[in-house]
Amino acid sequence: MNKEKFVIAPVAFLVSTVLVSYSAWAEDKNQSLFSDSSVMIVTAPVDSPLTISTSPKTPRQPVPASDGSDYLKTIPGFSQIRNGGTNGDPVFRGMFGSRLRILTNDSEMLGACPSRMDAPTSYISPENFDLLTMIKGPQSVLWGPGNSAGTIRFEREKPLFDKAGIKGNASVLTASNQRWDANADVSMGNEKGYLRLVSNKSRSNDYKDGNGNKVPSKWDKWNADVAIGWTPDEYTLLELTAGKGDGEARYAGRGMDGSQFKRESLGMRFEKTNIGTVLDKVEANIYYNYADHIMDNYSLRETSGTMGSGSGHMMGSGHGMMNMPMKMRVDRKTVGGRVMGTWMWTDYELRAGADMQTNTHRKESDNRWNKDAQFQDYGVFGELTWEVNDHDKVVTGARADRVLVDNDTNIGSSGRNTVMPAGFVRYEHALSNMPVMLYAGVGYTERFPDYWELFSPTYGPDGTTNVFDHLKTEKTTQLDIGAKYSNESINAWVSAYIGRVDDFILFRYNPHNVRQSQVENVNAMIMGGEMGVAYKLTDEWKADASLAYSWGENRSDRQPLPQMPPLETRFGLSWEKNDWTTTGLMRVVSSQHRVAINDGNVVGKDFSSSAGFTIFSVNTAYRVNDHMKLSAGVDNLFDKNYSEHLNLAGNSGFGYSSNQPVNEPGRTFWAKMNVTF
Template identity: 70%
Template sequence: MTVTAPEASPLTVVTNLKTPRQPVPASDGSDYLKTIPGFSQIRNGGTNGDPVFRGMFGSRLRILTNNSDMPGACPARMDAPSSYISPENFDVLTLVKGPETVLWGPGNSAGTLRFDRLPPQFDKPGIKGSVSLLAASSRRYDENADVSLGSEKGYIRLTGNKSRSSDYQDGNGDRVPSRWDKWNADVAVGWTPDKDTLLELTAGKGDGEARYAGRGMDGSQFKRESLGMRFEKSSIGDVFDKFEASAYYNYANHIMDNYSLRSPSGPSMGGMGPMDMGSSLGMASMDMPDASSMHMSGPMAMQLDRRTVGGRMMGTWLWQGVQLQSGADMQLNTHRSKKNRGWVKDARFHDYGVFSELTWYATTQNKVIGGARLDRAIVDNEASNGKDSRSDTLPAGFVRIEHTLLDIPLMMYAGVGYTERFPDYWELFSPTYGPGGSASAFDNVKTEKTTQLDIGAQYSGERFTGWVSAWLGRVNDYILFRYDSANVYISQADNVNAMTMGGETGFSYQLTDHWKTDASLAYSWAENTADNKPLPQIPPLEARLGLNWESGNWSSGGLMRLVSSQHRIAENEGNVVGKDFERSSGFAIFSANVTYKATQNVKLSAGIDNLFDTAYSEHLNLAGNSAFGYSANTPVNEPGRTWWVKANVTF
């Protein structure tokens, strides 16, 4: 059982997404990420939280699926990119911390996340795959299937899942509005004429609904459509070794309303049907953070969509002791809202980038990696009368040294990176005002510039493995949201300077042939140096302690999660999803699991999360909505004692 995330190196985390985990298997990408040290999420109920890494949120953390990008459509990120991801439909998760790579798009100051499906391998015609069933508290049921048919010359892979749950109860026994129902289905067709060539076509769909204790509206539609193509050719020549190219189309169609999954507060407006929220400027803020005091005047709905088209190509060249990866990528996405029964375009984003990353194996002990990229970003404000446009050229680069000792199995690294991030849709179009109270965030929010030092070390012994990674960053023109304390619907996007620092560390130790222990610790600290106050939305110190036992076909594990209080807050400041509204208390949560391998292909597992039924809430949280009986600035509690059982069959 995985209780803390495995590490490929202190800088890069690689996780097998098919491996069982605790707590209860994830309902979306963000839920899975919180098992990796340094990750947290802005919570608002049961599912579709927004991931935060090292206290950094939004487009500072790029999330890719099979090399494709899928930004959501909601102006308050109800449909964050991670909400469209079912982790068990993918094979491998790779995280690169900080601005320490340039291969995967611009502005990735916090890190780069990639959810990937690997092409199935066949040495003879056949079928392989896995099927799993999950049942848990709160009438949660999940079904997952991943089946591949193929031979040496090609394959067809089908993946699908369905996940649903009712409202959960917190540790006090109170019901928390949090139910969801979602599904995804994808197909991949691959042609492999030889072991060095791959051509793959993919298509997928998904949809769902979710209600939120911490929002003024619920998500009644999360429709996804995806198309993709990739080509890879390896072992081309002595120097030019590999060429890869991919293209994708992703479409998100999102509806939020206050009547499908809850009863709207107040009378309807003269017996009329649902009000078109998009018909009035400012109505988008109805789902902004801390809407606990909101009283809607009747049924309301808002429909938005976003089409994203992109692609990349990259070549790999090899010389003696040197590897060069170089290429180009692009993305075009268009955002619309439905008004008066018709679609109206409000934003159009373009990005064109070139990049190169070079690895020099200087000696058997030393490796030097460096990279640079240059992007041209253009955005059109289609909603303005004059159709404003703005553009910028964004540089990025890094250099890192990795050193391995000969006498002991210890690797150390130090790297410095710089990246410039163009403001995203939510920072340009969601705020009421721009910096200094200016009338337009679109015209006045500056690009964000991050310079960061990353250092780390990893020891890999026979019984003991330990790692540590740390960072120190300077962010010029950090994009910060300020909220009006008297009117929650009024927000201002501002630029401030910031200092960030912190780190993660962990170890695992094989106590005996049957017992193993592991632990991790993560801490983030950030300061708004322009105002000499804390930066908002920074998670507190968190530790995880695990103990695992394995013998024959049986294994079991226990997990203790310890989270400190957080007193460093910036009241009424945050991001487009959440803001700091009160200090938070610390808590300790205990969980346990057991697994039985019935046959070589059948595995049964069960677990209990929050064993002692503790009532607690996360620091990164939305205030509960008054429509569900929450008073102002009351955080949403997490689930109480939760049991789950899972059966997994591989073939």
């Protein structure tokens, strides 16, 4: 009995006091329950159970985020297919790839690697943006086709000047494993216009896991962007943008490393608000994004043998042929734009417009570029909001897209030409006698197979080698429900979903040759949800907790859907007094035994079940003055040796076995200085 008390008492004390800082719910998109920006936020504020909004400049733990995917994984419902140090691939509710649209300044940056070594988020430095917005499920039609899991928007807002001046912020971070980050965001201008310069540099050596073993994971990357804006009055904006970036990264779980991640971006946007009594706003933008990616197995690791040709799709444990030096260069050019108007009446708001995108993928061979695919999409959309009364709202939308795809490697093929519909309707209700908001919405979307699904597999449905003509579009019908409760001391929310996915696109891998895969259409069912509560204990102590769960079933084969993250719970506690804050985080992840061995997606597959784990992290911050803040912390405080379920099998070139997951970092110290002016 005494032994039981010895075990239970500390746990009970921890749970009762560490209902911790994992969800800072928002009263608006820029203010959270943890209103002081010196407080370390561990999740995003929630405008509603359906929408998440936060500033990527807000401190988070675990930190630091090396790219967009690293940042997203701290939000309930998100996980990540891990590569090791950087450039993981984000997963939301177990859904991966183009089911999750990721936009930067309303443009899309598509990677070029056939196995998504350069996922779209690998080109994003979160601190270079002002606002992150996430819309769950197929509950919006404004931001492109096929967004069955959700839509993520990283945005830069226009700097506001009422007189000539300079303002901005900068940060420097140092951490274990010779990690070094520097970020700067500086704007200068007046009421008629501005010049904004944004840049970052990030590098790290290989990290060590909880057992002290080195994991190949080093990276070095940079980004630089400039924006020139003209604001002739407070209702008009014309902005031109340009940016470049590059980097390199090595991966314990791949047969090749990324020796080049060149990015070039150009954009222009126009906004005009307060136009008239009905037409309130017009906004338009065009963009050009270019990725030039090189992967090889000799720049960032040792190899032997002679030069040969290779494929970028070398996941997990390698084979003998990987001892030969190999290189592959690919690129992708993406051009697009959109125009949208907002019309307002007494009880109605209509947002409608059109968008388009074309992207071209090429491979280099014998110093010559060869185009292998071109995608074109033309869409029209409309979204209507009806304020029924003070308590009820109905939101509905529809869009139609025409998709044209040319396969230049498929001789004799005339390409594919498809029209895809999408739509949703949602009802929202605010109770009159208590601070509760409820919603329920049904959405449908159709998703065309993306480049990786059409061109990376070895075989298509029924074993055919002609994937291009035989892989069907994916159709998702999903019910989303949720509720939020909010008062002065408590914020609580829950969101849940259940969906049917017809012709779900699934990869199956040859267990004897990981480089061979077959892609198929199966029917699936998905369900799950997220929930959280934040509680202001006193003026100094604040606590919260969150839980996320995803479940999927392959109904065609009567087995689990692969690559489903396990149940995850986070608890935390935050103390704030005067200029000091301290925050703790306890992350509890369950084991995952619902697996489909050798099934997965273009990046990862289920190769074994996984064990659960618990990780503790702490940090403290001191506000020196109105312009400077110092913070420091420890991630994985107890140096736990663990690996995530969504993972890559280690590569044999680094001594891993074929079913050995890549372990996560052990104890990691970090310190950061933020300056605003």
